[in-house]
Amino acid sequence: MRGTTAYSEMTMTVVRPDWSREVTMKSWSKGYDYSLILITAPARDQGSTFLKRKNEVWNWVPAVEKVIKIPPSMMMQSWMGSDFTNDDLVKESSIVHDYTHAIAGDTVLAGRECWKIEMVPNPDAAVVWDKVFLWITKKDELELLAEYYDEQGELINTMILSDIKDLGGRVIPTIFRMIPADKPNQYTEIVYHSAEWDKPLDDSFFSEQNMKRVR
Numbered sequence: 001m002r003g004t005t006a007y008s009e010m011t012m013t014v015v016r017p018d019w020s021r022e023v024t025m026k027s028w029s030k031g032y033d034y035s036l037i038l039i040t041a042p043a044r045d046q047g048s049t050f051l052k053r054k055n056e057v058w059n060w061v062p063a064v065e066k067v068i069k070i071p072p073s074m075m076m077q078s079w080m081g082s083d084f085t086n087d088d089l090v091k092e093s094s095i096v097h098d099y100t101h102a103i104a105g106d107t108v109l110a111g112r113e114c115w116k117i118e119m120v121p122n123p124d125a126a127v128v129w130d131k132v133f134l135w136i137t138k139k140d141e142l143e144l145l146a147e148y149y150d151e152q153g154e155l156i157n158t159m160i161l162s163d164i165k166d167l168g169g170r171v172i173p174t175i176f177r178m179i180p181a182d183k184p185n186q187y188t189e190i191v192y193h194s195a196e197w198d199k200p201l202d203d204s205f206f207s208e209q210n211m212k213r214v215r
Contacts, residue, residue, distance in 0.1 A: 005030045008167075008195040014082045014188050023080055028214075032096055034206040035089065038214055045080070049211040052089055055126075060211045067208055076128050083157070083178040083188035087128050095132070098125035104133065109145060110162070113138045129156075142173060155181045168195035 005028070012023045023045065029035040039048040047062040057070040075087040099119040106115050119132040130153070135145040146159040157180055161173035174192040204210070 004198045005201040006195060006197055007199065008192050010190055010192045012080070012082060012084075012188060012190045014080075016186050021081075023082075028201065028205065030201050030203070030206065034203065036206055036211060036214060037089070039080075049214060050079075050089060051206060051208065051211045053206055055094070057086060057089055058208060058211065060208075062212075067211070072126065083180050083186065084190075085128075088178075094125070094127050095119065098122055098127050099132065106138070107135070109135050109137075112142075112144065114144060140171065142171070144173070157181065163191075167192060168197055170195070170197055 008027045010025055010027065012025065014021050014023070022041070023039060024041040026038045026040060027035065033052075033054050035050075035052040037050040039045045044063075047060075049060040051058045051060070059068045059070060060066075061068060070086050076085050078084075079086050079088060099121055102118050102120075104116045104118040106113065108114065114135045114137050117134040117136055119134065121127045121130065129148045130151045131149040133145075133147045133149075134143055136143055142161075142164060144161050146161075147155055148157040148159075150156050157178055160177045160179070161175065162177070163175040164171060164173050167174055172192070172195075176190040177187050178189075179187045
């Protein structure tokens with residue numbers, strides 16, 4: 001669903017058995033290698049940013065005025081207390097470059113004919129998942145479902161994509177729900193409210209300097 005460049009506004013809702021909380025954000029991306037996420041609410045997190053350049057990720061924390069580099073060892077850690085991981089910020093690049101893809105079958109999902117794609121890491125790839133399955137619509141090549149497995153072959157996370165509609169002139173899923181296999185009564189949902197595609201955006205936008213001042 002990436003364009004040459006993309007800008008979007010979204011809300012992330014973290015749902016637990018006894019509570020839920022919302023985080024609103026803006027996101028800019030360029031190709032697979034660059035992205036910048038700005039947290040706009042709640043107040044305690046407002047102004048925090050996450051910058052991705054290639055496979056490296058940094059976090060700007062305005063409360064302590066510090067840029068923190070997120071090391072590979074923390075890629076499986078929760079992002080913003082959600083069911084998404086830090087790796088989910090960088091995975092679009094790794095899905096393209098670090099895995100071998102094969103068609104594992106076809107099926108009908110949400111009334112749409114889909115290919116089931118099996119993804120296995122390349123031998124030299126530094127990835128966190130041992131296997132990933134994607135369900136992609138045959139007609140529009142839209143991702144509807146993803147399953148993530150660890151080295152023991154156990155299902156860890158399932159992501160369901162839904163509410164397909166036109167957003168900024170492009171038809172995409174606008175709801176992403178991540179569900180941990182060992183905690184089926186909790187989930188995190190990201191809802192896309194608006195998007196713009198293919199607007200000029202210089203590489204220098206994705207810099208440590210800009211992550212401190214972007215609004």
